[in-house]
Amino acid sequence: MKVNQWTLGLAAVGLVSLPAALLAEEKANPLLTAVTPTTVSGYVNTSIHWNPGTGNTFVPGYAFNRGKQDGFNLDVVALSLDKPLSEEQWAAGYHVDLIFGPDANALATQSSGVAADFGIKQAYVALQIPVGNDIHAKVGVFDTPIGYEAFDGYKNPNYTRSYGYSLEPTTHTGVLLSYQICKWASASAGIANTFGPAINARANPPKAESYKTYMGGLTVTAPEDWGFISGSSLSAYVINGFNAGTEGGANQTSFYVGATVNTPWDWFKVGASYDHLATTDSTDSGTSWYANAWALYGSVQVPDSKWSVHLRGEYANSDTSLLVSGPTGIGTLANPPGGNNEVFAMTATLQYDLWKNVISRLEFRWDHQAGDNNMTGYGQDLREDPPSGSGLRNYYTIALNLLYRF
DSSP, rough: OOHHHHHHHHHTTTOOOOOOHHHHHHHHHHHHHTTTTTTEEEEEEEEEEOOOOOOOOOBBOOOTTTOOOOEEEEEEEEEEEEEEEESSSSOOEEEEEEEEEHHHHHHHTTOOOOSSSSSEEEEEEEEEEEETEEEEEEEEEOOOOOOOSSSSGGGGGSSOHHHHHHSSSSEEEEEEEEEEEEEEEEEEEEEESOOOOOTTTOTTTTTOOOOOEEEEEEEEEEEEEGGGTOOOOEEEEEEEEEEETTTTTTEEEEEEEEEEEEEESEEEEEEEEEEEEEESSSSSOOOOOEEEEEEEEEEEEETTSEEEEEEEEEEEEEEEEEEEOOTTTTTTSOOOOOEEEEEEEEEEEEEEEESSEEEEEEEEEEEOOOOOOOOOOGGGOOOOOOOOOOOTTTTEEEEEEEEOOO
């Protein structure tokens, strides 16, 4: 009995099942042999936002905040296909992350530049090169190696993203190499087309055809014999290149340092991160601006329970309005007007794992604009203190997040 190739492909990724006898008959089929090890996974991420108060002119510019105020939201749906490396010396595999929904538009990886609630977050060939402790390569589209937080919400201690994450690059098209130097140290280095996320984007024009983005970093992990601090890690990375996604294009350099530290108590962990983004206009004017973001993290897992609490405190500053979206919801990567800007933020997240495979979180976030920011370019001048009680400099968010992993 013969089965068409489409059915074999669905069976290979586990979407349909075939009788054992039929599988035995078809086991020599090259398509089935090639894709059988592929695994399918993903998640559905939803949220409810309530922002107390009305007339908030100050809208925080952290990632994925636009358009979610005071309502029910589908944040993103993710589907992953993965073929892990084999046992061979010269092993190969692949990984694909497809994303659907509003956050796919915000990530802005679409090579066409047209947002359609769909994006490719990652799509790379994985290679193992048997040199020393083995060099691992990703060739294609891959997540940036920088950052304390990730696009995938379940990997983060809090639901909303930090200002540090919002300043960092997110996705690159190129080659990333990683190497385990020893048990306590690993390094990575890569080259990509551009600093920005758009797949297959080029720095030319205005740069030369050979102009590329370069990245590298080091992670050290405390050895097992270091007591309670064992397993703690410290990372430092830098990325420099051209971002075609900014208005008119810009040269950008991102610096990151982050640490996760275990404590004498298994139920308590702390972390810290620092991000610096330096930007120079690609035009002859040479206009430049900067932004910094500091964050402290604390996580408590209530012993013998499904409860956990995650806290984050932040301070970010910039010599532009890069940290705010403005009343028109202008994105943070647009060429911002002048004016200093400072933001403090506190986030408290209560997580309770009630349902299997579901992450359920209730979060309260307070953002406070503290700087002498001139937002005349957005139709509002905040250099003067707003009238008492107007709430222009304070922005509150209460969010319920439900994420199902499969």
